[in-house]
Amino acid sequence: MVETAGGGPGDGTAEVLDRPLPDGVRRRVVQIVSDSFGGLTVAELPAQLRQYARFAPNRRAKFAGNAMAAALETDPLFRQRIGEKFREAQPELAAALDSGSPPPAADPLDVAAAAYVLRPAGWVKLVTAAGEEAQRADAERADEESRAELERLRAELAQAREHTRAETERLRTELESARKEAESLHRKLRAALSDVKRGEAALRKARGEADALRGEAQAQVSAAESESRRLKTRLGEAEAALEATRRAAREGRSVEDMRVRLLLDTLLDATQGLRRELALPPVSVRPAETVDAVEPGRMTPKDIAARALSENDPAILDQLLALPQAHLVVDGYNVTKTGYPQMPLEKQRLRLLGQLSALAAQTGAEVTCVFDGAELAAPVLLAPPRGVRVLFSKPGVTADELIRQLVRAEPPGRPVIVASTDREVADGVAKAGARPVASAVLLKRLS
Secondary structure (H helix, E strand, C coil): CCCCCCCCCCCCCCCCCCCCCCHHHHHHHHHHHHHHHCCCCCCCCCHHHHHHCCCCHHHHHHHCHHHHHHHHHHCHHHHHHHHHHHHHHCHHHHHHHHHCCCCCCCCHHHHHHHHHHHCCCCHHHHHHHHHHHHHHHHHHHHHHHHHHHHHHHHHHHHHHHHHHHHHHHHHHHHHHHHHHHHHHHHHHHHHHHHHHHHHHHHHHHHHHHHHHHHHHHHHHHHCHHHHHHHHHHHHHHHHHHHHHHHHHHHHCCCHHHHHHHHHHHHHHHHHHHHHHHHCCCCCCCCHHHHCCCCCCCCCCHHHHHCCCCCCCCCHHHHHHHCCCCCEEEEEHHHHHHHHCCCCCHHHHHHHHHHHHHHHHHHHCCEEEEEECHHHCCCCCCCCCCCCEEEEECCCCCCHHHHHHHHHHHCCCCCCEEEECCCHHHHHHHHHCCCEEECHHHHHHHHC
């Protein structure tokens, strides 16, 4: 049993620590007090520590650390009781400290904390040495961390240098690529300028060819009279075919019979129209009449050429619809979306069909308006206006294909006019013998 706080000069109670307790030693001292705290009764505890008597050791060390350290420093009796509990828990370390030779393998912080609690002779030196050892360990650890940080920074610097070198090389490569691309663009620009010059030369050549074509057109007008004589011959043949068709009609009519009859009616109306246009007198041919000359009241080729109209002139549509048995096929949505695309589809259809009905009444021509069925979410309830046939394409069939079917269904020789701006439709119906006109021309005529 050690002496009390008032012991003789042989113990270390008279020694005084002239510096603050090192943090590491202080934490170990608080832990020793917390571990020994539970072995004391409430009466044996200082008044300021009794409220922590029921705390767990970890919670005591956390919440009452400062109070326990202060009580241990100022209350010798409390320190003696804690020392007795520590001797019971670690007798070997306590005996070694009492003998003045602490175990060399023990942790210096544990030795210093035990010496601070037990206060053997020379405990101040043990605490001071433990603090210096902890400072050296902290310094070594900080030095090691500094070395590791330095190595890390060196590695990052080397990596940054390598990245900079790679980025510089990449930028040089991109610069070289951009320079080559610029040179290529300069070459293309020079080639484009050369193409423009060739295009201007081709334009001048095309204008010359157009002038030549105008001359040929005048020659073709003069050939129209010989064509009228050929039509008379065909008329005789058509009349004979008509008689044969009438006989066949009594046995039963077919689609081909209808097409032949329609063609014959077209030829007859064309002949009558041509007769009215040429205004030929009903006299027989005389030898003197075969001499090439201009008769009074007759139009010369120059007069006929003066009647030529521009492709964009709405009057050309009136001339086409004035042909006998003319059939006008209209690409509905192509016309409406050219003229008034901002309107809903239903109002587009109604407006166009109303205008086509008035056109049919004025010209007497057959009019068929074709709409694309793919634009419809449901069947359309529509009463076709007078004089206009309204058709919608079936599922899987476009309006363009339906227009081509209508043109192919007509007999060769019947004048069929197709109103559409679609180049594919115009080219297709032209190959089938129909006459395409732009949607804008029809819109001008309707307005």
